[in-house]
Amino acid sequence: MRPTDLHMVVPAGGSGTRLWPLSRAANPKFLHALTGTDRSLLQATFDRLAPLCTPERLLVVTGTAHATSVIRQLPELPERNILVEPFARDSCAAIALAAAVIEERSPGAVMASFAADHLITNIPAFAATVRHAVEGAAAGRLMTIGITPNRPETGYGYLRCSEPAKPATVQTVLEFKEKPTLEVATEYLASGRYLWNASMFLWRTDVFLAELAARRPDVHDPIRTIARAWDTTEQETVLAEAWPTIPKVAVEYAVMEPAAAEGKVATVPGDFGWNDIGDFETLGELLGRDIGGSRVVDVTGLKDAPPVLVVDGDGVIAVPFSSRVIATLGVTDLIVVDTADAVLVCRRDRAQDIKKLTELLRERGHVAHV
Amino acid sequence: MRPTDLHMVVPAGGSGTRLWPLSRAANPKFLHALTGTDRSLLQATFDRLAPLCTPERLLVVTGTAHATSVIRQLPELPERNILVEPFARDSCAAIALAAAVIEERSPGAVMASFAADHLITNIPAFAATVRHAVEGAAAGRLMTIGITPNRPETGYGYLRCSEPAKPATVQTVLEFKEKPTLEVATEYLASGRYLWNASMFLWRTDVFLAELAARRPDVHDPIRTIARAWDTTEQETVLAEAWPTIPKVAVEYAVMEPAAAEGKVATVPGDFGWNDIGDFETLGELLGRDIGGSRVVDVTGLKDAPPVLVVDGDGVIAVPFSSRVIATLGVTDLIVVDTADAVLVCRRDRAQDIKKLTELLRERGHVAHV
Numbered sequence: 125m126r127p128t129d130l131h132m133v134v135p136a137g138g139s140g141t142r143l144w145p146l147s148r149a150a151n152p153k154f155l156h157a158l159t160g161t162d163r164s165l166l167q168a169t170f171d172r173l174a175p176l177c178t179p180e181r182l183l184v185v186t187g188t189a190h191a192t193s194v195i196r197q198l199p200e201l202p203e204r205n206i207l208v209e210p211f212a213r214d215s216c217a218a219i220a221l222a223a224a225v226i227e228e229r230s231p232g233a234v235m236a237s238f239a240a241d242h243l244i245t246n247i248p249a250f251a252a253t254v255r256h257a258v259e260g261a262a263a264g265r266l267m268t269i270g271i272t273p274n275r276p277e278t279g280y281g282y283l284r285c286s287e288p289a290k291p292a293t294v295q296t297v298l299e300f301k302e303k304p305t306l307e308v309a310t311e312y313l314a315s316g317r318y319l320w321n322a323s324m325f326l327w328r329t330d331v332f333l334a335e336l337a338a339r340r341p342d343v344h345d346p347i348r349t350i351a352r353a354w355d356t357t358e359q360e361t362v363l364a365e366a367w368p369t370i371p372k373v374a375v376e377y378a379v380m381e382p383a384a385a386e387g388k389v390a391t392v393p394g395d396f397g398w399n400d401i402g403d404f405e406t407l408g409e410l411l412g413r414d415i416g417g418s419r420v421v422d423v424t425g426l427k428d429a430p431p432v433l434v435v436d437g438d439g440v441i442a443v444p445f446s447s448r449v450i451a452t453l454g455v456t457d458l459i460v461v462d463t464a465d466a467v468l469v470c471r472r473d474r475a476q477d478i479k480k481l482t483e484l485l486r487e488r489g490h491v492a493h494v
Numbered sequence: 495m496r497p498t499d500l501h502m503v504v505p506a507g508g509s510g511t512r513l514w515p516l517s518r519a520a521n522p523k524f525l526h527a528l529t530g531t532d533r534s535l536l537q538a539t540f541d542r543l544a545p546l547c548t549p550e551r552l553l554v555v556t557g558t559a560h561a562t563s564v565i566r567q568l569p570e571l572p573e574r575n576i577l578v579e580p581f582a583r584d585s586c587a588a589i590a591l592a593a594a595v596i597e598e599r600s601p602g603a604v605m606a607s608f609a610a611d612h613l614i615t616n617i618p619a620f621a622a623t624v625r626h627a628v629e630g631a632a633a634g635r636l637m638t639i640g641i642t643p644n645r646p647e648t649g650y651g652y653l654r655c656s657e658p659a660k661p662a663t664v665q666t667v668l669e670f671k672e673k674p675t676l677e678v679a680t681e682y683l684a685s686g687r688y689l690w691n692a693s694m695f696l697w698r699t700d701v702f703l704a705e706l707a708a709r710r711p712d713v714h715d716p717i718r719t720i721a722r723a724w725d726t727t728e729q730e731t732v733l734a735e736a737w738p739t740i741p742k743v744a745v746e747y748a749v750m751e752p753a754a755a756e757g758k759v760a761t762v763p764g765d766f767g768w769n770d771i772g773d774f775e776t777l778g779e780l781l782g783r784d785i786g787g788s789r790v791v792d793v794t795g796l797k798d799a800p801p802v803l804v805v806d807g808d809g810v811i812a813v814p815f816s817s818r819v820i821a822t823l824g825v826t827d828l829i830v831v832d833t834a835d836a837v838l839v840c841r842r843d844r845a846q847d848i849k850k851l852t853e854l855l856r857e858r859g860h861v862a863h864v
Contacts, residue, residue, distance in 0.1 A: 431855070435850055448837055449835060455839055458825065460837070466818055467819070469825055
């Protein structure tokens with residue numbers, strides 16, 4: 125398949141609440157330079173995908189709140205390739221919209237969808253895996269790239285494969301599994317038959333839309349109506365009418381899981397240094413620099429960033445995202461995040477519960493801080 | 495003695511490093527509203543002292559760095575009553591300058607000197623104690639008001655008295671004692687013969703200056719030269735010449751301790767809710783409001799101050815001094831201070847060592863943050 129035949133889709137949504145107050149509803153993690161360079165996660169995703177197709181065939185689906193930032197961060201992207209949702213309707217609507225718009229523009233095309241806020245270190249290995257998966261998609265299967273697990277992670281969903289995962293081999297996905305307990309995750313890892321679900325999907329748009337039509341006409345029908353009006357003068361009117369009727373549902377739940385049960389889903393295992401930069405632990409590990417047993421994550425990219433002092437302590441993960449000094453005295457195993465309008469101090473073993481804080485802020489009406 | 499015969503002196507200096515980053519070299523604690531009202535410690539000191547004399551007889555001695563803030567905070571104070579030191583030369587120079595200037599203006603006057611950054615809750619009791627001490631001063635003794643201790647505090651110096659301290663009674667001070675160990679402080683408290691040294695001094699200016707001339711002519715002589723030129727066109731020239739020659743020495747060390755050894759120092763015990771607001775523990779206790787076992791010190795006085803969240807934790811002392819949210823998760827017994835350009839996270843039992851951080855910042859050249 126030539127690069128010009130492949131369409132890429134990047135759903136850019138989600139606020140990354142486990143990275144609060146760095147990642148925000150108004151400034152989500154995909155817009156931040158959490159890549160070790162001055163490129164944002166979204167830009168790094170673009171850099172990784174654009175060579176596999178062309179900017180003309182790369183679509184970003186995002187919300188009204190982030191459209192401006194997305195447009196500014198990706199000046200190479202044609203305007204018509206930024207699909208702006210009026211408001212979020214979960215992943216099935218976002219991906220289906222992209223599929224339907226692509227189907228209108230290039231019937232029967234192959235599309236591949238990748239999250240805007242993941243980090244991949246081995247780009248050639250990623251590209252090779254995508255090429256294998258595209259073959260399966262072109263042959264009519266609903267493809268996913270599952271990540272070869274290297275630890276019994278409890279923070280991700282899993283794909284159960286028909287046989288032990290082999291690199292560069294198309295395998296049937298028997299089942300999608302929810303986030304497991306540590307015990308179950310350990311069994312998964314030992315079996316060699318499980319991959320992490322990183323929400324990387326590849327399929328022919330006609331194949332996917334047919335599956336969607338059969339299983340979820342409540343999503344499919346309004347999406348197709350909208351897609352037909354897209355790029356026309358009717359776009360806004362149709363969108364205003366049809367979009368609010370679409371139910372909120374994840375694409376895994378609406379399509380992939382039931383399709384897997386019928387043997388229609390396959391995967392190519394991927395092993396290319398994938399990371400979802402999901403929490404401050406990961407951020408510290410991946411992007412932090414060591415200061416005497418603590419880690420500083422320089423997110424600002426400022427050359428003369430203010431100092432971080434960890435005195436008589438260690439195991440601190442400090443994330444300065446302002447021009448302030450961060451000084452700690454006598455503390456260990458804490459996450460300290462400083463942003464323009466909020467400071468977080470969190471025990472490291474509680475990093476998974478940071479969402480609690482954003483919920484509490486929302487409850488109390490401090491929505492600007494969420 | 496009529497109020498108009500008493501001169502009050504407020505040395506306004508010192509940066510309160512144990513309250514960093516709230517108290518700063520450029521914005522020291524006496525300028526902050528650490529009083530439970532919107533008045534600064536300096537203003538509260540003024541409010542407390544002015545009724546005991548008149549604004550015309552109240553002098554503030556401060557440095558060039560804070561003169562503007564002092565002038566703005568005390569619009570009632572006549573301009574000529576703000577004595578600006580070119581640079582700090584420790585407490586003996588500051589107090590001697592005030593004494594010598596007062597001696598020029600009102601020979602043989604009684605002066606009383608009180609720090610700018612202490613808090614006193616029982617003002618009538620304070621005023622009564624001052625009146626008793628003024629009598630001793632008028633009679634020619636070097637007076638101090640010692641604070642009746644209520645705990646074996648290791649953070650203050652002590653005065654050893656000739657007999658068990660009785661309120662409203664002039665007693666001889668036999669000795670000035672440095673900050674004791676807890677064991678020694680416990681003995682002091684049990685004996686009933688020790689008072690806290692709160693650097694409250696009262697004396698006739700001629701008596702004090704004679705003592706100073708005898709003991710420290712290296713301080714006395716340039717100070718007298720400067721005081722004679724004060725209020726004249728020669729002030730700046732003389733100051734430039736004489737001030738740099740003055741040695742840095744504390745008034746206790748230069749005058750009070752040796753004078754005490756000769757029986758010339760006396761005290762009136764004071765028990766009027768004195769507090770030096772020396773650290774965040776004190777600040778939390780005195781000015782904090784309880785939020786489920788933690789304390790929030792509202793220093794800003796903002797009506798719609800941003801929220802402080804302490805989730806799954808307690809014993810947190812939070813001092814928001816900016817418009818940022820402070821959120822903690824799973825932490826206990828921490829001090830969290832948020833200011834415009836620095837964030838402090840400190841274990842509560844390490845609060846006495848915060849000075850370490852300012853020293854480190856200074857060493858590394860971040861003087862703007864000290």
